Amino acid sequence: MKNFISILGSNSDYSTNRLLLQFIQKHFKDQANIEIFEIKNLPAFNKPEDRKAPHEVQELADKIREADGVIISSPEYNHSVPAALKSTLEWLSYTNQALIDKPVMLTGASYGKLGSSRAQSHLRQMLDAPELKARIMPSSEFLIGYSLQAFDDNGNLTDQRKIEALERIFNDFVHFVDITNQLVNANESHQKQAPSYSWEAK
Amino acid sequence: MKLVGIVGSNAEFSYNRLLLNFIAKNFKKLIDVEVLDIKDVPMFNQSDDQTNSEVIQNLNKKIVEADGVIIATPEYNHSIPSALQSVLEWLSFKIHPLDGKPVMIVGASYDVQGSSRSQLHLRQVLDAPGVNAVVMPGNEFLLGEVYDAFDENENLKDAQTAQFLETCIKKFIRFINVVNVLQSPEGMKDLSDAEDLYATGAIDTTVEGIDMSADDWLEQAAEATQAVEGNTYVKLNRGLLTVNQLNYFLNSMPAELTYADSNNQFLYYNHHMEKEDMLAGRRPEQVGSPLAECHPERVFSSVSWVIQQLRSGKQDVVRTQVPTHGPDKFVVHSYQAVRDDNGNYLGINEYVQDIQPVIDWYLEQTGQQLTGGDVDAVSGATSKVDTVSGATAKA
Ligand SMILES: Cc1cc2nc3c(=O)[nH]c(=O)nc-3n(C[C@H](O)[C@H](O)[C@H](O)COP(=O)(O)O)c2cc1C
Numbered sequence: 211m212k213n214f215i216s217i218l219g220s221n222s223d224y225s226t227n228r229l230l231l232q233f234i235q236k237h238f239k240d241q242a243n244i245e246i247f248e249i250k251n252l253p254a255f256n257k258p259e260d261r262k263a264p265h266e267v268q269e270l271a272d273k274i275r276e277a278d279g280v281i282i283s284s285p286e287y288n289h290s291v292p293a294a295l296k297s298t299l300e301w302l303s304y305t306n307q308a309l310i311d312k313p314v315m316l317t318g319a320s321y322g323k324l325g326s327s328r329a330q331s332h333l334r335q336m337l338d339a340p341e342l343k344a345r346i347m348p349s350s351e352f353l354i355g356y357s358l359q360a361f362d363d364n365g366n367l368t369d370q371r372k373i374e375a376l377e378r379i380f381n382d383f384v385h386f387v388d389i390t391n392q393l394v395n396a397n398e399s400h401q402k403q404a405p406s407y408s409w410e411a412k
Numbered sequence: 413m414k415l416v417g418i419v420g421s422n423a424e425f426s427y428n429r430l431l432l433n434f435i436a437k438n439f440k441k442l443i444d445v446e447v448l449d450i451k452d453v454p455m456f457n458q459s460d461d462q463t464n465s466e467v468i469q470n471l472n473k474k475i476v477e478a479d480g481v482i483i484a485t486p487e488y489n490h491s492i493p494s495a496l497q498s499v500l501e502w503l504s505f506k507i508h509p510l511d512g513k514p515v516m517i518v519g520a521s522y523d524v525q526g527s528s529r530s531q532l533h534l535r536q537v538l539d540a541p542g543v544n545a546v547v548m549p550g551n552e553f554l555l556g557e558v559y560d561a562f563d564e565n566e567n568l569k570d571a572q573t574a575q576f577l578e579t580c581i582k583k584f585i586r587f588i589n590v591v592n593v594l595q596s597p598e599g600m601k602d603l604s605d606a607e608d609l610y611a612t613g614a615i616d617t618t619v620e621g622i623d624m625s626a627d628d629w630l631e632q633a634a635e636a637t638q639a640v641e642g643n644t645y646v647k648l649n650r651g652l653l654t655v656n657q658l659n660y661f662l663n664s665m666p667a668e669l670t671y672a673d674s675n676n677q678f679l680y681y682n683h684h685m686e687k688e689d690m691l692a693g694r695r696p697e698q699v700g701s702p703l704a705e706c707h708p709e710r711v712f713s714s715v716s717w718v719i720q721q722l723r724s725g726k727q728d729v730v731r732t733q734v735p736t737h738g739p740d741k742f743v744v745h746s747y748q749a750v751r752d753d754n755g756n757y758l759g760i761n762e763y764v765q766d767i768q769p770v771i772d773w774y775l776e777q778t779g780q781q782l783t784g785g786d787v788d789a790v791s792g793a794t795s796k797v798d799t800v801s802g803a804t805a806k807a
């Protein structure tokens with residue numbers, strides 16, 4: 211049994227990405243405990259001089275550290291990642307850098323036909339930045355387009371092919387988590403010596 | 413040329429703010445830049461619409477009024493900062509001030525790459541259908557290793573960098589002009605010359621021999637024509653009023669009225685307020701001036717287009733809404749053709765009104781409500797998104 215934390219990339223009261231994460235939580239409950247973390251209560255990022263995380267951010271960081279892996283589900287706003295999720299990642303990168311070396315799987319839902327594909331590619335680039343440096347699972351795009359119509363009244367995905375695709379990716383992720391954590395642990399001695407990256411430590 | 417510069421950082425101390433201040437200071441002769449901060453803009457939330465807050469309305473107004481926008485973005489985690497992203501979300505949700513606006517991107521960051529990646533993301537965001545800005549291609553101005561870029565007087569240390577920035581700014585000025593022509597109502601054509609906006613000709617009623625631009629044109633012209641005033645009676649169709657009565661009557665109209673004749677000379681407005689208090693400001697000294705002197709050059713093409721519509725009879729009235737007065741007003745400029753009994757074009761009656769009180773009154777009297785708020789806006793964004801996505805759809 212794996213322990214995952216999932217980050218809901220939308221701060222909207224009604225969110226189709228929340229529906230998606232709830233579906234994942236339910237559908238894979240035999241393989242993993244998945245907690246859904248809401249970012250709507252986090253303060254907006256504004257570079258604090260002391261580099262200290264507010265307690266809501268620290269709470270998220272602790273959960274990330276304890277989890278075997280992280281699932282992020284993002285909508286698409288203006289072809290990119292919503293400000294609320296960007297802000298969450300800025301907090302993590304600027305304070306405790308909890309995402310470094312964490313196995314991450316991405317999903318996304320949006321109202322348009324492309325289902326957040328552009329947001330996801332931005333998100334991958336962001337997670338690759340040196341202060342975040344997550345281990346993102348490659349070749350695993352999972353998108354829900356027309357997300358308002360994608361779920362039935364019980365919150366289940368209606369498209370059977372989507373469910374199968376999700377199962378494949380989720381199974382991959384369970385293995386990816388093991389492999390990645392092995393890799394990271396093998397490198398741990400080396401990790402300890404290398405101080406974590408900071409843009410502003412010039 | 414009036415530009416706004418948006419500081420893409422919400423940090424207390426920001427190199428991107430320095431960069432915009434430098435641009436404003438150094439290129440004063442070329443452009444007039446007002447630098448705007450985004451520190452106080454709240455985090456975007458689809459379920460908590462704050463479009464009508466003062467900060468967002470202020471940004472909206474400044475952007476709508478500007479000829480172009482310069483955005484200075486830092487790079488945060490290889491993208492644009494959430495603070496800037498949030499602003500662009502507000503400005504693409506219920507309002508769209510950047511739609512069709514010429515935008516130039518600059519950026520400063522710590523890395524040697526100096527915001528190259530965030531600039532690319534910003535281009536893609538500005539290109540999204542809800543934003544729909546017109547971003548100047550090429551001319552990528554990146555300021556890397558920014559902690560070392562400014563001297564103690566907040567000037568760019570490197571002369572070559574400052575020189576390149578100037579080249580970019582000059583290109584942006586030309587870019588703005590090209591975009592304006594592109595977006596003038598008749599497409600590619602610049603219509604500025606279709607009308608004699610300098611009123612160089614004369615019609616029967618033109619008072620000749622007096623400098624149209626003179627501050628006291630009215631006094632001089634009144635003397636030359638021995639115009640009547642005060643309690644002298646004037647016979648009208650149909651009625652009899654003194655000039656005073658006529659003035660008070662026109663001043664009591666629920667609109668700002670302006671008369672420009674068919675020679676494109678501004679002859680009259682119902683002056684009873686100071687410029688600052690008017691919806692469309694006019695000054696007493698402007699009376700008599702050619703229309704060219706009453707408008708900035710960038711709108712000449714649009715002004716000419718409106719006059720052409722009326723003069724040719726294609727339209728009797730052209731209306732535009734001017735969204736810069738805030739959410740509690742709905743200001744409409746109507747350009748109504750003035751014609752004689754035979755239908756000949758005599759000039760324009762421009763009347764400017766805030767019709768919001770009338771709408772409110774109507775709703776109150778009939779007990780009706782306006783609908784079409786939340787749902788539309790988002791699905792509106794979505795349907796626009798669809799049109800675009802078709803082109804780039806993945807298999
Ligand atoms: C400011 C704004 C911009 C948007 N831009 C896009 C877009 O570029 N592409 C897209 O597919 N949907 C876009 N949408 C619609 C979102 O997909 C939709 O609002 C929703 O947030 C999807 O995620 P959620 O249901 O989990 O909140 C946009 C919505 C907003 C409010």
Ligand SMILES: Cc1cc2nc3c(=O)[nH]c(=O)nc-3n(C[C@H](O)[C@H](O)[C@H](O)COP(=O)(O)O)c2cc1C
Nearest residue numbers: 409421423426427428486487488489490521522523
């Ligand atoms: C959360 C965060 C992420 C950052 N990521 C990057 C980055 O990806 N690339 C970079 O060159 N600088 C990065 N920086 C450093 C910025 O370039 C630096 O803070 C810069 O001063 C920001 O511009 P400003 O001074 O206008 O706020 C980052 C800073 C923060 C706070």
